[in-house]
Amino acid sequence: MRFLTKKEKKLLDEKVAKVTPDDEERVVRELPAKLEHVERHDRNHGLRDLLNNVKLLYQMLRDPHYKLAWKTKAIILGGLIYFILPVDATPDFIPFLGYLDDTVVLGYVIKLLREEIDEYKSIIHISATQR
Numbered sequence: 001m002r003f004l005t006k007k008e009k010k011l012l013d014e015k016v017a018k019v020t021p022d023d024e025e026r027v028v029r030e031l032p033a034k035l036e037h038v039e040r041h042d043r044n045h046g047l048r049d050l051l052n053n054v055k056l057l058y059q060m061l062r063d064p065h066y067k068l069a070w071k072t073k074a075i076i077l078g079g080l081i082y083f084i085l086p087v088d089a090t091p092d093f094i095p096f097l098g099y100l101d102d103t104v105v106l107g108y109v110i111k112l113l114r115e116e117i118d119e120y121k122s123i124i125h126i127s128a129t130q131r
Helices: 006-018 021-041 048-062 070-084 097-112 114-129
Strands: none
Touching: 006 070, 006 097, 021 048, 021 070, 048 070, 048 097, 048 114, 070 097, 097 114
């Protein structure tokens, strides 16, 4: 996996710094259509990891039984907003390459939040096994 370029990190940092609670409404409103679009056009399943990461972050964000600190929520929202934007460091309309920067940015978000994500996964696993 490659690292974020200065331009990608700057875009993500700008998104995170400007995140407000209203941005969660935007993500909730726009993310399902974006996921559907990407899944429909991902014929070879080359974006499966990206899509799984987006879904996990969205699930964490929306889980009413799991409370996130604002900073964590802002990082997740910043990453998901970056994914939603059609024109970012590499425009999404460029076949396959258009999602490379999204993959890197969301990979960076996951790296930043690794401990929180691992905790969330363990809670989900525990609650799923208790059913």
